[in-house]
Amino acid sequence: MSFIPEASVHSCKRVTDKQPHIVLILAEDLGWNDVGWHNPDLKMPILNQLAADGVIFNQSYVQPACTPSRSALFTGYYPFKIKRQHQMLLNLEADGLSLDLKTLPEMLKDVGYLTHLVGKWHLGFCKEEYLPNKRGFDSFYGWLTLGTDLYTKENVLAPGYDFRDNTGVVQESDTYLPFMLAERAVDIVMGHYKEYPLFLEFSMALPGKFLEVPQDYEDLYSDIDDDRTRKFYGKLSAMDNSIGLLVEALKTRGMWDDTLFIFTSDNGAFATESGSNWPLRGNIATLFEGGTRVPTFFYGSMLKKAGYVNNELIHIVDLHKTIIELAGATTESDIDGMDMWKTISKGEPSPRTEFVYNIDDNELSPGAAIRVGDYKLITGHPDLMYPFRLLNRSDDWYNYGDEPISGILLPPTGNEPPPANVTYLFNIIDDPEERNNLADVYPNKVEELRHRLDEYREHLVPPESRIFDPSGDAVNFGGVWSPGWC
Ligand SMILES: *[C@@H]1O[C@H](CO)[C@@H](O)[C@H](O)[C@H]1NC(C)=O
Ligand SMILES: *[C@@H]1O[C@H](CO)[C@@H](O)[C@H](O)[C@H]1NC(C)=O
């Protein structure tokens, strides 16, 4: 079965016969330590092998949170230029990725790709125009908000169901969500019209935020005493298994040799609840390396040099440009993304020598960070979610089994400590763990990076003021998070 009606298969033909199929695995909240090539205790045979045979990018950066990272991937712009620098979208927020911007899947469709999103959207849903089927995806099978329970598909922050096949609601409360997604990803490949190139974004709910895992995966680690660690490791093995099924399908259809396979994460791990950024500092939604530096690799027969670790810089905006150029499409001319194909495929030096982690000049807790060469400057407040809280100490170092927290997003109590106002200078090459603040040692370096940040700041577009509209509550839509309220 195909998930695109034959009549609507693109009339626009392929621009070249060299367009690869592109499969982008966007793991969710997968931290630095959450992969087998960093943590040998993990059983991840499929991914370990693909990473070993491909090119591992050891300095690969994303935005600190899910909505900003997806915005950067889909547009090629740093989020601070497109109003997406401030936190992630919450359920009742009457906003979405700006409709003025053309998205990556839209551009791929222009050159003949059939485009599918399996998994998380999280770029706005308050009106139909924001939904994935209107933003370039021929098919969508997943959820619209920041996350759901892996069995019930209930939103994690507030009551309300959230799972759809295209625009229609699919009621399925028993099956493990990652297995549903894997099955759909396989079916998409099996039903693909092979005369067209495929773009599949598999945004896979794993490892994600919940310690829910089928028993047989947990049992793979029965020698581990700590409950959370055992369950979390089980989830990573379930992720590996799902990816294995997808790879098998691509092989069965004879598509694998023409597939560029990309594996990355949307942000760092949700430390202690599940996942580990160890030995990197900080958590998801912080400007520290733990929130932003993620495991990434590329695999495919089109890579001329492979089987090694590449230490060149790459940022998620570059994935946008690289994918689009490789597909034979054209990007907007003023984007931040760079074409990294020669670095990825041949190991040439990266054109990227600097990047902006974020600039969020909100009044309550402004925070910004930049990397130039070996140095990184953080100014203001490193925690993006303030005054919400994800961890008691967002600037600490956490590993599996450390102090648990009590929820996904702790709402402000009014007793939060005042936002920090830091000036941190780190040499990331010598000190990837951000343990030695050099701001007092190299004041000129601080000024140089601050000046560079200010140059970027001239292009900042402030976010819309956040409107939380209670009319969007799922209770007004038959208990399902739905569009139609903005
Ligand atoms: C990857 O980066 C880490 C942290 O900066 C570094 O310690 C390690 O040597 C790098 N790995 C390789 C293979 O270059
Ligand atoms: C962390 O925060 C939670 C919730 O506010 C609190 O119950 C707990 O005692 C805190 N733990 C530490 C170590 O401060």
Ligand SMILES: *[C@@H]1O[C@H](CO)[C@@H](O)[C@H](O)[C@H]1NC(C)=O
């Ligand atoms: C943070 O400190 C710097 C000086 O180090 C100061 O210029 C700036 O105004 C402070 N920002 C806030 C929000 O307090």
